[in-house]
Amino acid sequence: MNRHDGRITLFTRLITAPDTAPDTAGVPDAAQGARQSSGAGSFARVRGRAREAEAAGIDALLLHDRQSAPHDPADAPYFEAGTLTAALAVCTRTVGLVASVSTEHTLPYHAARVLATADHLSPGRAGWQPLTGADPDAAANYGRDERASASMRRSRASEFVTVLTGLWDSFDDDAFRRDRESGVYFTPEKLHALDHEGQYFDVAGPLNIARPPQGHPVLVHRPADADDLALAARIADVVLLPAQDGQDPALVRESVREGARAAGRDADDIAVLLDFPVDGGPGAADRLRALFEAGAADGFTLLAPAGPAGASHEAVLALAAEVRGGSGGPAVTEGATLRERLGLPRPAGRHRTA
Template sequence: MSQSDGRLTLFTRLITAPGAVDGASPDSGAGSFARVCDRARQAEAAGIDALMLHDRQSAAHDPADGPYFEAGTLAAALAVCTRTVGLVASMSTEHTLPYHAARILATADHLSAGRAGWQPLTGADPDAAANYSRPDRVSAAARCSRAAEFVTVLTGLWDSFDDDAFRRDRESGVYFTPEKLHALDHQGDHFDVAGPLNIARPPQGHPVLVHRAREAEDLALAARIADVVLVPAQDDQSAARVRESVREQARAAGRDADDITVLLDVPVDGSPAAADRLLALFDASAADGFTLLAPAGPADGAHDAVITLAAEVRRKCGGQPSAPAEATLRERLGLPRPAGRYLTV
């Protein structure tokens, strides 16, 4: 979203850890999911634009830091108990195959009426590598190369069907136009994928791609592939420079800089001036919005702290335009819907 759109964007990671009262009761699985649904609805009501659904492919050393549900399944489940909030599932580009990921994310986008997003995880994890018969020492450059090709394959698979491929016309008896189905036939350095995908084109065309940029390599990759770029907490002047760097690199890659939303990580610390500082950063064009990072501590208290800040930010920026009713995540963020890569008539 460009600053000219005038609306501040808020993301946060959905806390899925059980609350203090969960204990180890026999119904803790269903009970915990009910609480996660409640947290998602509370975030939606507080004005959060999208929830980051954390995942990993190995057991966390501290179980409290591990995901409580698989992210793609959780996105599909939350699609039916929320109405407006975006659902951004983490996907490992090292340990997931593109065709599988494309099906999961397309399904989530259809189930949510266009609210799905995904975050490619490109980091090294020796424990995950051991779970997937993969080398445990892969260079950062090789991981970035695989991630970039992964994205190319996914977007190609999502374009397997033209938007108007399914006519479903009872009068003419034409259900589907075969010429509007396209095989991918991708052959690359990391993947050979024939296609086509066996799911219709997602409502958003392509689910929103969210990428976290910690290093220079991440920033360059994000400028090429991402719709939303998450950057670490910075002082006010550094934040503005990082945002402009992302936009410059996007322009160098042939993209419109306004087609990328840059969000600054903000630790939630309970400061009474926190909402005012975020609005000042936004007004100074230091960021298009913020990822609210929950404080350490019990799950319920951490969640409540994020919701309180989000609601306060929305209250104080009441003059900003509202997100369109029943909007897709792309529409909510002011991002364009990608056209299909194939032109047919």
């Protein structure tokens, strides 16, 4: 499957918030606390929403995360993204799972292990979204002085990606033979140390997990500015872009593709998704299809409307189902990796062991 078969890629953020605040009138304080905790953190609710999104034809779920308490409780992620990815990996069948990862407050080796594990558990449906923004509250939680400029954070994120992909290439794809007849389980020559010494990270490697099914879990990036967009063109598999008034989305998409070419990449190795606010109004699916056919994007990130969590989730499902029920492209068969679903190539390992 590829992006030229007419299939519209659809992403959306998985809403983890409860539908409504629990009614605690007349309930003792201790019971109120238990009920509020259950209402805010029910995995059964989140699992159900993920399965519903999968059934509606969503290609990947963005799993929001942050390293500090939000000022607006409605923006709380409720679950740590890496753990949630692993949990959903074993109770969904086709949908991609894209975990947010802070490149400021996470160490690459740990992130590489979490994401490789999720890709094996899926199998082959894991992705990740690097978070590079400044957050003084998160810095305080990690005992760091938050003075890094946007340029430094971008540089750190770029090196973070270099380390992760290097660690995922620690084993050749065929390093584990598991051959009973010959008694050869593993070929030692197909394990490679990383020995990375950089500006921000020194990582010896190798990773202690076999190469992920996708080679590298899909890297999804949402640029914050023009410099960030240039970084995305160099490192990302999927770029998420806002729909801005006065800009031709097709020209913005082509600028990303041109940036990929300038970085020595094939422009078809990067997918550009345009934000599409879901308003519940008539004709939304037709507008979305028209944008796709005009070359504005390879797909869309469906942005849930404001309001109660349950209703917002249902609005996204309704639009996704309408797109898939029309000319949204063929269904995806179970067993396809996220890269295959998006029409993206599987990266070869950097080592060429005979």
